[in-house]
Amino acid sequence: MPSRTDPLTLEVVELIGAVVARYHEEYEEAAASHQLTGAQARVLALLAFDPLPMRRIAQKLKCEPSNITGIVDRLEGRGLVERHPDPADRRVKLAVATEAGMQTAGQLRDALDFAREPLAGLSTAERTVLRDLLQRMLGAA
Amino acid sequence: MPSRTDPLTLEVVELIGAVVARYHEEYEEAAASHQLTGAQARVLALLAFDPLPMRRIAQKLKCEPSNITGIVDRLEGRGLVERHPDPADRRVKLAVATEAGMQTAGQLRDALDFAREPLAGLSTAERTVLRDLLQRMLGAA
DNA sequence: TATTGTTATACTCTATAACTATA
DNA sequence: TATAGTTATAGAGTATAACAATA
DSSP: OOOTTOHHHHHHHHHHHHHHHHHHHHHHHHHHTTTOOHHHHHHHHHHHHOOEEHHHHHHHHTSOHHHHHHHHHHHHHTTSEEEEEOTTOTTOEEEEEOHHHHHHHHHHHHHOOTTHHHHHTSOHHHHHHHHHHHHHHHHHO | OOOTTOHHHHHHHHHHHHHHHHHHHHHHHHHHTTTOOHHHHHHHHHHHHOOEEHHHHHHHHTSOHHHHHHHHHHHHHTTSEEEEEOTTOTTOEEEEEOHHHHHHHHHHHHHOOTTHHHHHTSOHHHHHHHHHHHHHHHHHO
């Protein structure tokens, strides 16, 4: 078993850092191309998947609920999101992506292809190794 | 050759997104444990590697130079960084990590171990596959 | 009483533009 | 005139605390 700090491991750690930086760069860039901030794009992506109460959005983004008010305000001002009452609990407001919001979210998803291209060039065996490793990385800590 | 959107590839793409999210979470958490913001921690990490002119920091962080003034101000106020004149060009200010800054940067580095633990548990062959894949991912786009 | 969303406040990061001191 | 760093300004994200409506 190789050591925790051998050169190959350090190299891989550095590469992961580079992937993270690259992922963020491209995400911000894709968001900006739609005049959205990163936070707005993340919320829109969540809501395109399914409607959520304000509080749930904050949990998903791991931030305070009070922040979501402004982000959804701005998305709503752009016509990408709407606030709907929850019939089951009148305290709750469900944030829902509009048709335009769904379209924008789809375009954002397509723009984030940088990872998909090279992955598709790998054999099934290689991708399986990668999947298992990533799962281990996420499960271990 | 598998398709660009087959289930295994999509699964891996999703896992990469999770790794990115996790990486950021832990980075912010480690920074916060030293009463630093993410941006401050990133600048400190850069300067712990070697001193840089203000402008170079902005290039590394891919932001406007004017932003760096405030970030370095706050690091300097905490005694983690100093501004030194550049003898070669009196317009330039070199930002240098202090002894305390070097220590903090080292602690931040150690805190970001989540990737290293599981990586060290992989065989050399597996880590080599991973390294090559990550390099391909970064080079392809 | 507890919870949901909001408001108010303060701080940081961000880009843009104008300024200063050097070159 | 061009460049390095700064200042001024405005918009956005963030946490904290207090508030209204509802449970």
